[in-house]
Amino acid sequence: MALSPSSSRLLLPGLTPREPGLETYGVRPGGVTGVRLRPGDRIDVVDRHGRQPAELTVLDREGPTGSALGITLDAPATVLRGSAAPNVSAVPAEYGIDPERAMAVRLFGGWSPAGARESFTAVCEAVVLVAAPAVPMAVDDEAANPPSDLLLEIRRAAPRVAHEPRLPEPLAEPVLDLRIDAATARGYEVKKGQYIQVIDVEGRQCSDYLAFDARRLQNGLERGLDATTTRHFTGRAYPQPGLHGKFYDEDARPLVEIVRDTVGRHDTFGLACNAKYYEDMGYPGHANCTDNFNAELAGYGIAARTGWPALNLFYNTAFDDAQVLVFDEPWSRPGDYVLMRAMTDLVCASSACPDDIDPSNAWEPTDIHIRVYDARRTFSMAMAHRVTPDAEPTLTRPTAFAPRTEKLTRQFTEYRGYWLPDSYDNHGPQEEYWACRERAAVMDLSPLRKFEVLGPDAEALLQATLTRNIRKLSHGQVVYTALCNETGGMIDDGTVFRLGDTNFRFVGGDDYDGIWLREQAERLGLDRVWVKPSTDQLHNIAVQGPASRDLLAEIIWTPPTQPAFTGLGWFRFAVGRLGDHQGIPLLVSRTGYSGELGYEIWVHPQHATALWDAVWEAGRPYGLTPLGLAALDMLRIEAGLVFAGHDFSDQTDPFEAGIGFTVPLKTKEDEFVGREALLARKASPQRTLVGLELEGNEPARHGDCVHVGRSQVGVVTSATLSPLLRKNIALCRIAVQYADPGTYVEIGKLDGHRKRIPAQVVRFPFYDPDKTRPRS
Structure with missing residues (x-):
């Protein structure tokens, strides 16, 4: 729907407050968040996903009476009493309260709806502690209710001054805390091993960064960050911040290593702005980063330059398809940062870029903040992810199986907010691939996003939003499905587990799936359904390969009320135990992503290492091998299994993605999102997914064009060298006129x-097209 001129406005999620004076804070499951209130301040506690209890404790100078909010504290503050966090326990002590005797008022829980809120207004100054009690979700509980987070909204009676930025809390005690005012630069020294945090205070502000080997400077040798050397070692035409590794000087010595990046979308190694740039634009005498650097670095004996090649943090430039250098407003938000580790003693310089004549600083230069932390500190490697533009960021984290996989490899890659092995040391993708095809392999798939869909309206919601006929799904059955928007484009694919009459589990690839399901429930008026994220309560491994059944039969026990493990059918699951009836609870499903006979095993993260150890030990006689993402890609392409972002997107319908079997338009009579569009698309198909076999030994790549004569008729979506077929193969989305087997096409390279x-x-699919192996 087009916006009317009166409603048209520039949307900047995450940058402009939703309303003046509003502050928001999260409360994690099992955690406590404290805020200080002044008279007249209002606090709203929001149960974001529903069915999540809250404990609210109020502390003022009169004690923990609750009078500051006009409430009575009548229940034990269970989370606060058990809190081991010193910063939390110190707050009650400040008010003379024993944390072990703290009281609270309980909010929500039971069957509170998603979005339920309670509001309180402070009549005097107080500290409010809000806790989210959390009990681990039981894998074998049909009515599982995973703990979820709470949201706090604070509306200040006296709002903060609009220009008063709020810096993020230090990651540790800084050894240097330095503000760089807008349009200036500062030099500073950093010792080997120390961490340098460059913070964008107000968002959308570029900061150029220089670093020199301090010891070599003392010997009269100037060696700083070098773009060409870094480009060579990182294998990127235009090296970008992220987690790709180190930045080098011209002698190939590493100077800094990226540890964290909460932006992810910016660049590096363009020139810092300089006098000539502004002069050519008609602004002679304009302040610039290069002159500011020259002034700061003169004291270190570093010669002045007319333009400094710099590591350009928070600067949004790129090369377009025509290889033209373009730039736009930075992606960085208030408080975003890049954290680096010094690989040697450094002389550094950072700027707060003065450019106010173009979008590079959103036309308004602001401050940059530098913090340096002690070398004895440790910080996790991470990038930040946001589910939606205005969501709070979450950092990359390890899965619960990391204590075992980290002992087997150093080859990890960042995958959808988690660290997963790309391949395993002493094995490699080819060996891992053959283990899965010939024996058995185990892989960590914990980043799959899980959502518990609960309540009397759960079936109705899934029936109205997924392409499959969920009403036909039996207890203990799994079905593969697509989620489509109103145009028939695929939001995601995933599997649905039916745990009971009113209990389902949806497993997809994206956190947004849960948001979308909740939005549809609200649109449809289904107020007796809860969509609760359970990814943090269920981590899973897949054991795939011809020997997987025999291997797992030795360690998985199922009760008489569940199917026997050895008789578990394809796309069925059972709730059981590890070892015997006293073992850890687990759910095992006969599913996978390899094209082989295989299973996925789901446990609470606290049991992950025990499960891995048991599988690993049982797998020794069968030649069990760990399997990483590189080998998995070969397996799934051979088996014709599609991957989000490669083989489908929200511009691709299930027929174009090669999974038209998930859309039973004839037998599913109920309406669902995208049905009308899919009927039209099926009646008049334009493109479809096919397999290609390439001649010769040169591989195709994702995005390669596919031609018949001069015209492009398709695009390669995924490609690999098939070890089994000994051929290069590809998945291709192609015009239906050229989709018949035997059609000759050409894959374009260069232009x-x-x-x-x-x-x-x-x-x-190329391998086992009749699915005889996973069905066996």
Whole structure:
């Protein structure tokens, strides 16, 4: 729907407050968040996902009476009493209260609806502690209710001054805390091993960073960050901040290593702004980063330059498809930062860029803040992810199986907010691949997003939002499905587990799936359904390969009320135990992403290492091998299994993605999101997914164009060298006129015309197209 001129406005989620004076804070499951209130301040406690109890404790100078909010504290503050966090326990002590005797008022819980809120207004100054009690979700509980987070909204009677930025809390005790005022630069020294945090105070502000080897400077040798050397070692045409590794000087010595990046979308190694840039734009005498650097670095004996090549943090430039350098407003938000570790003693300089004549600082230069932390500190490697533009960021984290996988490899990659092995030391992708095809392999798939869909309206919600006919789903059955928008485009694919009449589990690839399901429930008026994230309560491994059944039969026990493990059918699951009836609870499903006979095993994170150890020990006689993402990609392409962002997107319908079987338009009579669009698309298909076999030994890559004659007729979505077929193969979205098996096409390289790889459309999937192996 087009916006009317009166409602049209520039949308900047996460940058502009939703209303003046509003502050928001999260409360994690099992955690406590404290806020100070002054007279007239209002606090709203929001149960974001529903069915999550809250404990609210009020402390003022009169004691823990609750009178500051006009309430009575009548229940034990169970979370506060058990809190081991010194910063939390210190607050009650400040008011002379024994944390072990703290009281609270309980809010929500039971069957509170998603979005339920309680509001309180302070009549005097007080500290309010809000806790989210959390009990681990039982894997074997049909009516599982995972703990979820709470939201606090504070509306100040006297709002903060609009220009008063709020810096993020220090990551540790800083050894240097330095503000760089807008349009200036500062030099500073850092010792080997120390951490440098560059913070964008108000958001959308560029900061150029220089670093020099301090010891070599003392010997009269100037060696700083070098773009060409770094480009060579990182393998990037235009090296970008992120977690790709180290930045080097021209002698190939590493100077700094990226540890954290909460932005992820910015660049590096353009020139810092300089006098010539402004002069050519008609602004002679304009302040610039290069001159500011020259003034700061003169005291270190570093010669002045007319333009400094710098590590450009929070600066949004890129090369477009025509290889033209373009730039726009930075992606950084208030408080975003890049954390680096010094690889040697450094002389550093950082700027708060003065550019106010173009979008590089959103036309308004602001401050940059520098914090340096002691080398004895440790910080996790991480990037930040936001589910929606205005959501709070979450940092990359390890899965519960990391204590075991980290002993087997150093080859980890950042995957959807988690660290997962790309391959395993002493094995490698080919060996891991063959282990899965011939014996058995185990892989960590914990980043899959899980959502408990609960309540009397749960079936109605899933029936109205998924392409499959959920009403036909039996207890103990799993079904693969697509989630589509109103145009028929795929939001995601996933599996649905039916645990009971009113209890389902949806497993997909994106946190947004849960948000979308909740939005649809609200749109449809289904107020007796809860969609609760359970990813943090269920981590899972997959054991795949011909020997997987025999291997797992030795360690998985199922009760008489559940199917016997050895008789578990394809796309069925059972709730059981590890070892015997006294073992840890688990759920095992006969599902996978390899094209082989295989299973996925789901446990609470606290039991993850015990499960891994048991599987590993049982797998020794079968040659069990760990399997990483690189080998998994080969397996799933051979098996014709699609991957989000490669083989489908919200511009691709299930028919175009090769999973039209998930859309039973004839047998599912109920309406669901996208049905009308899918009926039209099926009646008049334009593109479909096919398999290609390439001639020769040169591989295709995702995004390669596919031609018949001069015209492009398709695009490669995924490609690999198949170890089993000993051929290069690809998945291709192609015009239906060229989709018949046996059709000859050409895959374009270079500009798509100067070099072509002959290929042929073949039966798809490439490996075991009748699925005899996973069905066996």
